[in-house]
Amino acid sequence: EPEVTQTPSHQVTQMGQEVILRCVPISNHLYFYWYRQILGQKVEFLVSFYNNEISEKSEIFDDQFSVERPDGSNFTLKIRSTKLEDSAMYFCASSARESGLVPTPQHFGDGTRLSIL
Amino acid sequence: SQKIEQNSEALNIQEGKTATLTCNYTNYSPAYLQWYRQDPGRGPVFLLLIRENEKEKRKERLKVTFDTTLKQSLFHITASQPADSATYLCALNLGAGNMLTFGGGTRLMVKP
Numbered sequence: 001e002p003e004v005t006q007t008p009s010h011q012v013t014q015m016g017q018e019v020i021l022r023c024v025p026i027s028n029h030l031y032f033y034w035y036r037q038i039l040g041q042k043v044e045f046l047v048s049f050y051n052n053e054i055s056e057k058s059e060i061f062d063d064q065f066s067v068e069r070p071d072g073s074n075f076t077l078k079i080r081s082t083k084l085e086d087s088a089m090y091f092c093a094s095s096a097r098e099s100g101l102v103p104t105p106q107h108f109g110d111g112t113r114l115s116i117l
Numbered sequence: 118s119q120k121i122e123q124n125s126e127a128l129n130i131q132e133g134k135t136a137t138l139t140c141n142y143t144n145y146s147p148a149y150l151q152w153y154r155q156d157p158g159r160g161p162v163f164l165l166l167i168r169e170n171e172k173e174k175r176k177e178r179l180k181v182t183f184d185t186t187l188k189q190s191l192f193h194i195t196a197s198q199p200a201d202s203a204t205y206l207c208a209l210n211l212g213a214g215n216m217l218t219f220g221g222g223t224r225l226m227v228k229p
Binding site: 004031035041045055056091093095103105107109110111 | 161
């Protein structure tokens with residue numbers, strides 16, 4: 001079964017440094033997402049991306065964050081100047097075209113654990 | 118304020134019994150509600166989606182109900198097995214967009 005893959009599985013970065021998290025969504029999917037989960041807390045939505053632009057974003061997704069689909073397969077999340085509170089598990093997800101207005105299930109990768117020192 | 122609450126952080130049941138997990142929400146009007154399973158160190162895995170105008174949805178040993186008057190969804194696993202042990206997350210779609218708003222999850226432990 002096709003799956004979403006994320007790299008690296010664990011990233012350790014000094015505070016203030018830039019970090020790029022990478023994702024390869026399922027190949028025929030059109031909607032892409034980033035979520036994060038701070039240890040012991042809820043999964044939180046960051047951003048959704050469709051047709052090469054952001055379609056929704058949360059309050060967490062401030063100017064320090066950006067997303068890009070640099071080619072036909074990768075989807076990246078960049079954090080420009082990392083803070084201690086950015087330490088979390090970051091999940092990428094993708095979903096197929098909606099059937100009418102019904103959302104289709106989101107397929108998640110196994111995440112990148114980001115540790116900010 | 119808007120809240121999604123899932124019953125008890127942990128639920129322990131005996132193998133073969135039915136597990137019932139609860140998701141309550143306040144100050145939301147979700148168009149759809151979804152249930153996901155999350156194993157330690159892994160991403161959420163989609164299980165079931167139910168629309169606001171559906172009362173019940175089934176898939177094999179899983180059943181979901183959705184009561185928009187009570188603002189509650191119940192998630193049942195019948196004939197539970199130790200392999201069903203995981204954290205179960207409910208998530209709301211609040212409108213036309215695909216953004217998911219998750220509850221905190223219930224950790225289910227099925228004992229042999």
